[in-house]
Amino acid sequence: GESVGLHLPTLSVQEGDNSIINCAYSNSASDYFIWYKQESGKGPQFIIDIRSNMDKRQGQRVTVLLNKTVKHLSLQIAATQPGDSAVYFCAEEGGNTPLVFGKGTRLSVIA
């Protein structure tokens, strides 16, 4: 699990601003990536995923960017809301192995 990590353990963002959460991975064979959100007292929930044949994928208010050259993954949240406050995990997968999770970033939204 140590090959996947996050640059910042905590991030504070003003409500309404955009948030960017970063993730570095070291396994160049990884071909599938997921972002999870974990609210206090709950298990992680799927937000968005991306395969290595894509650079960008958009969901509702969220965008995932993948830069395979530098092995970097980011999650962008548009117009951050108080309900977005949570811990965010990136996870990678390559071959027939289970997901490898990063250590997580705590996002705090300031009202």
Next chain:
Amino acid sequence: DVKVTQSSRYLVKRTGEKVFLECVQDMDHENMFWYRQDPGLGLRLIYFSYDVKMKEKGDIPEGYSVSREKKERFSLILESASTNQTSMYLCASSRWVGGEGEQFFGPGTRLTVL
């Protein structure tokens, strides 16, 4: 919706006790996983299973065992609980053969070993 349930939200046990954590999923998923989650360490994989009666060690299997007698149920066993096993335990399941793809998580069991 996929539902993964865990038998207890909170559990307090004493050192040396045998502890069973139960997990059930209702979507006929092939794969099931047990993680522990500790502050600053993220999710660490303890054991996983790709089929009934099959199990594979994850990154930190020491002190744990598992049982998968039925497809929908995956049990984590602490043979002799120790204080360093105090943690949040998360169960997950996923559909695709080989363990690939999105995992669906249960709400977690917070275990305290005194």
